[in-house]
Amino acid sequence: MLDKRYDPKKVEEGKYETWKSNGYFTAGDNTKPSFSMVIPPPNVTGKLHLGHVMDTIPDDIIARYKKMKGFDVLWIPGMDHAGIATQAKVEAKLREQGVSRYDLGREGFLKEAWKWKDEYAKTIHAQWAKIGLSVDYTRERFTLDEGLNAAVKHVFVTLYNEGLIYQGERIIHWDPELRTALSNIEVVHKDVPGQFYYFKYDIEGEDDALIVATTRPETMWGDTAVFVNPKDPRYQKYIGKRVKNPCNGEWLPLMGDSYVDMSFGTGAMKCTPAHDPNDFALAKKYGFPLIRVMDETAHLLPIAGEFAGMDRYEAREKLVEKIKAEGHLDHIETFVHSVGFSERSNTVVEPMLSKQWFVKMKPLADKVLEMQQGEGKVEFKPKRFENVLIRWMKNVEDWCISRQLWWGHRIPAYYNKKTGEILVSETEPNMEEYDQDEDVLDTWFSSALWPFATMGWPKSTPDFDRYFPTSTLVTGYDIIFFWVSRMVFQSEHFTGKAPFKKVLIHGLMRDEQGRKMSKSLGNGIDPLDVIDRYGVDALRYFITTSSTPGLDMRYSDEKLQSSANYLNKIWNATRYVESVLGEDFVPGKLEKKDLGTLERYILTRLEKTIKKVTTKMDAYEFGAASTALYDFVYDDFCSYYLEMSKVSLSDPSKEAPVKQTLYFVAKSLILMIFPYCPFIGEELYLSLPGHKDSAMLESYPTYDKNLVFAHDEVAGKTLEAMIKDVRSYKSASKMAPNAPITICISPKAPFKGIEDYLKRFLFAKEVKIEKEAPKGETFLYKSVSMVLSLDQSVEEIRAGLMKEKERLTFELARGEKMLSNPNFVAKAPKEKLDIEKAKFADNQAKLREVLTRLDSLN
RNA sequence: GGGUGUUUAGCUCAGUGGGAGAGCGCUUCCUUCACACGGAAGAGGUCACUGGUUCGAAACCAGUAACACCCACCA
Numbered sequence A: 001m002l003d004k005r006y007d008p009k010k011v012e013e014g015k016y017e018t019w020k021s022n023g024y025f026t027a028g029d030n031t032k033p034s035f036s037m038v039i040p041p042p043n044v045t046g047k048l049h050l051g052h053v054m055d056t057i058p059d060d061i062i063a064r065y066k067k068m069k070g071f072d073v074l075w076i077p078g079m080d081h082a083g084i085a086t087q088a089k090v091e092a093k094l095r096e097q098g099v100s101r102y103d104l105g106r107e108g109f110l111k112e113a114w115k116w117k118d119e120y121a122k123t124i125h126a127q128w129a130k131i132g133l134s135v136d137y138t139r140e141r142f143t144l145d146e147g148l149n150a151a152v153k154h155v156f157v158t159l160y161n162e163g164l165i166y167q168g169e170r171i172i173h174w175d176p177e178l179r180t181a182l183s184n185i186e187v188v189h190k191d192v193p194g195q196f197y198y199f200k201y202d203i204e205g206e207d208d209a210l211i212v213a214t215t216r217p218e219t220m221w222g223d224t225a226v227f228v229n230p231k232d233p234r235y236q237k238y239i240g241k242r243v244k245n246p247c248n249g250e251w252l253p254l255m256g257d258s259y260v261d262m263s264f265g266t267g268a269m270k271c272t273p274a275h276d277p278n279d280f281a282l283a284k285k286y287g288f289p290l291i292r293v294m295d296e297t298a299h300l301l302p303i304a305g306e307f308a309g310m311d312r313y314e315a316r317e318k319l320v321e322k323i324k325a326e327g328h329l330d331h332i333e334t335f336v337h338s339v340g341f342s343e344r345s346n347t348v349v350e351p352m353l354s355k356q357w358f359v360k361m362k363p364l365a366d367k368v369l370e371m372q373q374g375e376g377k378v379e380f381k382p383k384r385f386e387n388v389l390i391r392w393m394k395n396v397e398d399w400c401i402s403r404q405l406w407w408g409h410r411i412p413a414y415y416n417k418k419t420g421e422i423l424v425s426e427t428e429p430n431m432e433e434y435d436q437d438e439d440v441l442d443t444w445f446s447s448a449l450w451p452f453a454t455m456g457w458p459k460s461t462p463d464f465d466r467y468f469p470t471s472t473l474v475t476g477y478d479i480i481f482f483w484v485s486r487m488v489f490q491s492e493h494f495t496g497k498a499p500f501k502k503v504l505i506h507g508l509m510r511d512e513q514g515r516k517m518s519k520s521l522g523n524g525i526d527p528l529d530v531i532d533r534y535g536v537d538a539l540r541y542f543i544t545t546s547s548t549p550g551l552d553m554r555y556s557d558e559k560l561q562s563s564a565n566y567l568n569k570i571w572n573a574t575r576y577v578e579s580v581l582g583e584d585f586v587p588g589k590l591e592k593k594d595l596g597t598l599e600r601y602i603l604t605r606l607e608k609t610i611k612k613v614t615t616k617m618d619a620y621e622f623g624a625a626s627t628a629l630y631d632f633v634y635d636d637f638c639s640y641y642l643e644m645s646k647v648s649l650s651d652p653s654k655e656a657p658v659k660q661t662l663y664f665v666a667k668s669l670i671l672m673i674f675p676y677c678p679f680i681g682e683e684l685y686l687s688l689p690g691h692k693d694s695a696m697l698e699s700y701p702t703y704d705k706n707l708v709f710a711h712d713e714v715a716g717k718t719l720e721a722m723i724k725d726v727r728s729y730k731s732a733s734k735m736a737p738n739a740p741i742t743i744c745i746s747p748k749a750p751f752k753g754i755e756d757y758l759k760r761f762l763f764a765k766e767v768k769i770e771k772e773a774p775k776g777e778t779f780l781y782k783s784v785s786m787v788l789s790l791d792q793s794v795e796e797i798r799a800g801l802m803k804e805k806e807r808l809t810f811e812l813a814r815g816e817k818m819l820s821n822p823n824f825v826a827k828a829p830k831e832k833l834d835i836e837k838a839k840f841a842d843n844q845a846k847l848r849e850v851l852t853r854l855d856s857l858n
Numbered sequence B: 001g002g003g004u005g006u007u008u009a010g011c012u013c014a015g016u017g018g019g020a021g022a023g024c025g026c027u028u029c030c031u032u033c034a035c036a037c038g039g040a041a042g043a044g045g046u047c048a049c050u051g052g053u054u055c056g057a058a059a060c061c062a063g064u065a066a067c068a069c070c071c072a073c074c075a
Helices: A008-012 A015-021 A050-068 A083-096 A101-131 A146-161 A217-222 A277-286 A302-307 A312-325 A361-371 A385-394 A443-447 A462-467 A477-495 A527-534 A536-545 A557-581 A597-618 A622-648 A652-673 A678-687 A710-732 A754-762 A794-819 A822-827 A830-857
Strands: A034-038 A072-076 A165-175 A180-182 A187-202 A209-214 A225-228 A242-244 A251-256 A268-271 A329-342 A350-359 A379-381 A413-416 A422-424 A434-436 A470-476 A500-506 A741-746 A764-769 A777-781 A784-789
Touching (some): A008 A678, A015 A101, A034 A050, A034 A462, A050 A072, A050 A470, A050 A536, A146 A477, A165 A277, A165 A329, A209 A268, A225 A277, A302 A312, A312 A329, A470 A477, A477 A500, A536 A622, A536 A678, A557 A622, A557 A678, A597 A622, A597 A652, A622 A652, A741 A754, A777 A830, A794 A822
Parallel strands (some): A225 A251, A379 A500, A741 A764
Antiparallel strands (some): A165 A180, A165 A350, A225 A268, A413 A422, A413 A434, A777 A784
16 A cells, blocks of 8 residues: 655665666567657766756656557667766866866876766766666767777778868967856857056057057067048048057057048957957958967066066056056947857956868768758758748858867877878878877867767668667757757768757756856756655656747756646545455456446546657657646546545445456556656556556557547536636625535436435535526536526526526627627537537526526526 | 747737637636636736738738848958
């Protein structure tokens, strides 16, 4: 017997270990159709947060559902080495011990990083177990394992040989704290208040000075020219003269170029080719030298003279002071401008000239765009996110893939020690003759290969043949650019196929006030805390059911509580069923002929629910699926059938079919909730008689039209309505709920034996079934009426009937309006027309009944 | 500058061409043997606004407003 209360902690204990050790998570049954997914690999940077939970719980629900639907489900788990993020964490840890990565050297540092990885992998495993992920551990991978490394090398070398990877000197985003290059999308732009410095540049041979505005005084040593728009009447006359750089007194050419926006600042712009991408482009055009001013830590180089060695901000401040002292500062304006921050270190990135490796994106992106036009396209849910991908692919820039880090896949490029000649190769050359490139690859370079490299690619393996492409990917909209887009183009290029057929995009979890969760706000929520308070099943239920795909959701204690309450409801309903079934119950077949009206009613409702839930599950609409089940559980089962069954069971002749029905319904709903809430689902399933070893071995309930009884459904609904009407009536008339009444049903009861139910639930002294009902408070249903005898005066009865007449008249007017509209009759679908016609006829009959009764009062 | 999303009950959100829904909160009543983490009965809404399409619009289209997000630019 189950306990009186659902205790999540007790229920969760031990189940995961049992599933895992029994091999329920392991794929490989070739007799079944395959269904495959890969986990979005969490970073080995720390504990799981709600973001991972949001990625993986829908995955798990899909995996468990598909398994119960008869698929051979492969769900590959794994983790991401997360290059920059992890290296930053390991460095921070070392720093606490007073050690820098340079003290340890490459080898020593990597040893530390692997230790870190092993430690956090343990934590992540424990958390996967905690939230119940049914992943296939026999196939677990890591983005930095040998197989992935081989795949990465193969991809790099192939793209290089195809001319799609190249080395180039360009302006890139530089993180001066982590001392590495970044790709465009690793830079987060934020609007911040800043200063706009207006400096006076003396003009050669003129008394006049040119005012040039800049936000970056500290780069002025790298200036090679000053530009104005050639159409600018203010400055036209000076073009071709020289102006004096107030930072070091050097003469710079004043040039005209239409790039300059006359309305911005003073309309005069300094050109710093090595520290600004636009200036770099101008420098290329005019053949200016590229003068670097800062080193890799954003400290000034010797070119800055007395300022050399200063940090960029200190230098800015000191330089402005100096220029001001020399009388060349015009004024300073404060304004808000957009500044790029490193996604990982949150320091201001420095646009810097640097030699890096790039992926030539245009040809790869074009192929993706072409693929999305055809049959093999990736289908997004919600659809609109496909446009996010397409727009990005259309405007994509070359991808800077080299990182000046140690933790990652080292670039398979080798330089001949003598000749300097480059060799790009999957196999290592004689290292006495060669030096390997020091850099590693962007972490997303390996993540991009995840769906196929985890299956053994580039080797042709049985797993790859059977499970690739994967069926579905679940991820957040915030990493479409980072991950989804890159998987798509790499997969298209190397396998000729999209890596997954569908992508289910979810939103982000926000805090209860609707704010983004962030470290700086300290409003992050630890999933383990939530699990501790409400249980993991409530968390799983909340996360997948109280949001719409693609939209952000708010964390809500209230909703977690109500999820837990729902599970408690199912728990107690099951408990009731078991108490009814008793020890010696044996599950049997439901025999149509034995089933009473109410059994047929609840089975009909159940089958309709199964149909709806299945449709919604297949469409990955978990909110809608769960609502359908929820309504069934509360309204049809617990509030109605379960209560009615108490009456039925007092009749020994009904006992057997009622028990079979209760068992069948309870088992079905437990199996339907199971993919969402596997812990309580398993506990309840195992507490039922005649169970298998696990709910994981069961099939998902399937719609059975032999258990749909339209007529009995109507009869059951009529009884339900009768009870509700009388209760409402009593409440509205200030009668006690248990006030005794007499009920008369005419001309014919909706089903045999209805008296017992009415007596029990309405406190009726007597229920009469007669051709002609007496005068009294009247309720009308389809082909039957119910009259309460309440010792009412004629006036009261008349008032009740008048109210009903008024209502019916209104209804008839509505129907009349519709049905007499020739356009409606001609254009509305036939079903709708039939419904309205039937309703109209029904209301007419009811009105006649009311009028007859009113007549008889006189 | 370009794009996307949101706007529905006091709050948080579902719904999506055919009579406005849920959870929580609120009112009244109920410890009756599955559950007080409960039950019963209620109150509460010009579905942001303006036009249009349609027999019929909360839903489709166009526009407006507010809020949020993404991308690009910013000397």
